[in-house]
Amino acid sequence: MIKVSEQAKKKVMELMTDDGYNPQNDYVRVGVKSGGCSGLSYDLKFDNTQVEGDKVFEDNGIKIIVDKKSFLYLIGTTLEYSGGLNGTGFVFNNPNANRTCGCGESFSL
Numbered sequence: 001m002i003k004v005s006e007q008a009k010k011k012v013m014e015l016m017t018d019d020g021y022n023p024q025n026d027y028v029r030v031g032v033k034s035g036g037c038s039g040l041s042y043d044l045k046f047d048n049t050q051v052e053g054d055k056v057f058e059d060n061g062i063k064i065i066v067d068k069k070s071f072l073y074l075i076g077t078t079l080e081y082s083g084g085l086n087g088t089g090f091v092f093n094n095p096n097a098n099r100t101c102g103c104g105e106s107f108s109l
Helices: 006-018 068-074
Strands: 026-034 038-049 056-059 062-065 078-084 086-091 107-108
Touching: 006 062, 006 078, 026 068, 062 068
Parallel strands: 026 062
Antiparallel strands: 026 038, 038 107, 056 062, 078 086
16 A cells, blocks of 8 residues: 655645646556666656556545556555755655665665
8 A cells, every 4th residue: 555645645636636637536646667776766647547457545535556566666655745945846755665866766675
C-alpha cells in the first residue's frame, strides 16, 4: 500500500483539478522506471484508466494505481509534498530504498 500525506493530498487534488481530472474518480499513477542518478526513478502522473494487473489503493481520499512491476519497489511508501524554500515538489518516503540521491527523485535497492 502507498500512503498519501495531508500536504500531498491537497496538492494532488489541486493539480488534478487544474489538469481536468476529477480527484473523486480518477487516479494518481505511481511507478518506477530505470534511470536517475541512483539507478531507479519514480514516475508520477494522473490517469483515468486501469490496466490489467494494476494494483489500486486509496489513502486519504486519493486513489492510487501502481503497475504490477513497480508494486514491489513501492510497498510501504508515503507520498509527501514539500513546498518550502529548500525544495518544492513531491517526495517519496520509501522504506525499501537503500540509497537515494540528493534530490530524492531516484533510489536504489
